[in-house]
Amino acid sequence: MSHPTDPDDLETPRVGDLDVDPALAAAVLELEQHASTLGWDQPARLYALVDTAELVTREPALAAALGLDDTSSEGSLTPVEQDALDAAVPLERALETIAWPGEVAGCAAVVERTVLPPDADADIPEDPEDAARYAAEHPERQELRIAAGATRSGSTYCAMRFRSHDDDTLVVTGADLVPGLLELLAATLVDDSPADTSAADH
Numbered sequence: 001m002s003h004p005t006d007p008d009d010l011e012t013p014r015v016g017d018l019d020v021d022p023a024l025a026a027a028v029l030e031l032e033q034h035a036s037t038l039g040w041d042q043p044a045r046l047y048a049l050v051d052t053a054e055l056v057t058r059e060p061a062l063a064a065a066l067g068l069d070d071t072s073s074e075g076s077l078t079p080v081e082q083d084a085l086d087a088a089v090p091l092e093r094a095l096e097t098i099a100w101p102g103e104v105a106g107c108a109a110v111v112e113r114t115v116l117p118p119d120a121d122a123d124i125p126e127d128p129e130d131a132a133r134y135a136a137e138h139p140e141r142q143e144l145r146i147a148a149g150a151t152r153s154g155s156t157y158c159a160m161r162f163r164s165h166d167d168d169t170l171v172v173t174g175a176d177l178v179p180g181l182l183e184l185l186a187a188t189l190v191d192d193s194p195a196d197t198s199a200a201d202h
Contacts, residue, residue, distance in 0.1 A: 020175050021155035024049070027077040028108055032147035032159040040143070040163060042112065044091040046098075047079040049106035049149060058103075076184045077151075079108060088171060096185040107185055108149030115142050148178050150185040158182070 027049055035042065055078055056063040068078065085094055091111050100107060143163040150156045158177040161170070176182065 007048075020157050021151060021153070023075055023077045024155050025157045025173070026105060027079050027106075028147050028149040028157045028159050029171075029173070031079055031108055031110055031149075032145070032161065033168070035145060035147060036108075036161065040112065040145070042110075043087055044085050044109060044111040046091070046094075046096075047108045047110075047149075048082060048100060048104045049077040049079055049108055049151065050103065051105050054103070056142055059150070070133045077105060090183070092184055095188055097197050098188045100188055102191075104189070106149055106151035106155075107188055108147065109181065109185060110129045110145065110147045111181075112143065112145050113145065118201040145179065146178055148181050148185060150182055150189065152189045154186070156182045156186070180195050 027166070035045070052063075053067055053076075055066075056068055064132055066078065076128065091109060095109075139194065145161045145163070147159045155173050160172045160177055162172075
């Protein structure tokens with residue numbers, strides 16, 4: 001079970017202050033902002049990140065539908081949402097079965113999680129359903145939304161919003177806030193990945 005950092009102790013760094021891929025950071029922040037407009041208790045979502053200039057050239061109709069053109073495409077990534085994920089399959093498990101085609105420059109996911117304080121570990125039941133119930137009922141639980149992305153070049157970026165601090169100015173950002181999820185996202189972009197199912201709606 002994950003442990004939250006107290007959001008009151010966190011500063012929200014600006015993209016320009018971080019040694020990150022600005023195109024990836026912009027795409028992840030765009031996804032987090034979009035998710036915030038949908039409200040909480042949403043299912044996990046998965047996105048292909050495609051080079052915007054290539055998208056405009058390769059799929060002009062789709063680019064036009066997204067409001068993209070040559071003047072807005074330079075050096076950016078466009079998120080393209082994939083088909084709805086099976087709600088019965090955890091996002092982490094689903095990512096283990098995905099391999100993106102070569103034209104996909106990166107991928108991103110948005111998922112909600114409940115995290116508990118470190119001293120709760122000893123009491124977490126082994127049964128997954130019991131553990132989920134225990135977390136949902138724990139008085140010190142923290143609910144948060146995570147937007148995370150990775151690119152084939154090895155860049156990563158995350159944006160995290162606590163439900164108890166649901167404010168655009170309190171979104172926590174960084175390159176490696178959720179290393180486990182980032183590792184799974186990056187693995188879907190490796191050409192020799194053992195994954196057996198390709199994500200195709202890009």
